[in-house]
Amino acid sequence: MSVPSPFAGPGPDAEYRRLLAEGRFCIQRCRGSGRYVFQPRVLSPFTGEPTLDWVEVSGRGTVYSTTVIRRRPEQGGDYNLALIDLDEGCRLMSRVEGLPPAEIRIGLKVRARIARDRENAPILVFDPAESA
Amino acid sequence: MSGIRGTSAVVGIGLSTRWDAPGRSALELLAEAVHAALADAGLRLDQVDGLLTGTAVHFMPTLSVAEYLGIRPRFLDGTMIGGSSFVEHLIPAALALDAGLCEVALICYGSNQRTASGKLVSGSEPQPYEAPYGPRNPITGYALAAARHMHQYGTTRRQLAEVALAAREWARLNPEAFARESTTIEEILAARMVNDPLSVRDCCLVTDGAGAVVMVRADRAADFPKPPSYLLGAAAATWHRQISAMPDLTVTAAAESGPRAFAMAEVVPADINVLQLYDAFTINTILFLEDLGFCPKGEGGRFVEGGTIAPGGRLAVNTNGGGLSCCHPGMYGLFPLIEAVRQLRGEAGTRQIAETELALVHGNGGQLSSQVTAILGTAATL
Structure with missing residues (x-):
């Protein structure tokens, strides 16, 4: 099974809204730096790479x-x-x-x-x- | 010598001071300012071969302006970074002149915001992560910055009012300023609140109007009728677009553009005779005085107390009356630039600062989002 491209399909904006509609407040965390990111993005501003994972946060x-x-x-x-x-x-x-x-x-x-x-x-x- | 220091100069300036111009379009006002700037430089319209412009009402402003003026420029730039754009345009204009891409660069802008809408509203697209909360852009972003500055440094509404009062006192010396009625700190403090802590008197005017500036290479600048104002240093910086993405609401990217412009110009803040700062809101003046190195961070409010930046004060700031009291046709960047040139030429009438050799212009755009610092000087400063 191939890994989905971070550049394909609905993007981070749509994913943020989908999660919110599910009742989950999630933001992205950069895998490279461990730092959190908002607004939702394709590339991590810390690494310049698509190293962002969704994390449900405390709020x-x-x-x-x-x-x-x-x-x-x-x-x-x-x-x-x-x-x-x-x-x-x-x-x-x-x-x-x-x-x-x-x-x-x-x-x-x-x-x-x-x-x-x-x-x-x-x-x-x-x-x-x-x-x- | 670094970058573009001293390679170009402003040799023509023009305004349309029709700050309330019912029935006049942005382009019609712009054309009046262009006509005045070219007359000031002793040039004809068909000699303009570089065009740098922007408006709030055209999708492709550079094309609309070129067509409307009836010119066929061989160098075009339409950088749009908000109200600071027209200060930033000095940079590509200087580069293009230096490279021989054009001989006469025209920077121009016009707006009929007052008669078209009458409101201090942004023409920007809504920001998806901000719009749902109903910000009144541009005011809200500046109110948030002012609130944070007050919280962190003890800045007061009275200190903000000092900025508004100083601007008005300068405007009273400028026969072309829009708001010239006398006022007091108490009157300013009693004004209607818009976005706490900013009242309507902390906000710039909403006017119509236009401005234009003509630039040429330094090696021919002395051949024009008026004394040239040489561009000694210029730098742009941006750290965010939306106010929610601004790293620290008490520090603008002027803290970066300022030092770069000073380094290029090979001068320091203490050398500057007159400052023209983009005062869309009273907090701007305080932030820029700090970030550009005229007082320490956090001290801007105390610095402006007691008329420091008013006529007769220690530091001449916004001698035309600023966006707060002279004019603010949507985007203000060209107007502080034109006032700087007037001061360098000694053409500022009763508000003239004696022996002005160095002037600083600072442009701001968006929600403290773009910062552009330019330093201009007389021939003696080359």
């Missing part, structure tokens, strides 16, 4: 930066947008739910959850992590 992270995007109440009101540093060492954009937007602070410990957007597509959001 634990920390708010790296945050903003309140102001919006008129009739359009849905203010909302949060944040950059999250995953414990695995990479960063992504998301939002933190479960707190008023202005109360979300840099340094807040958070945990990933797969929610559904208005079109019922899976979307990764974060909740404040329960204090230990």
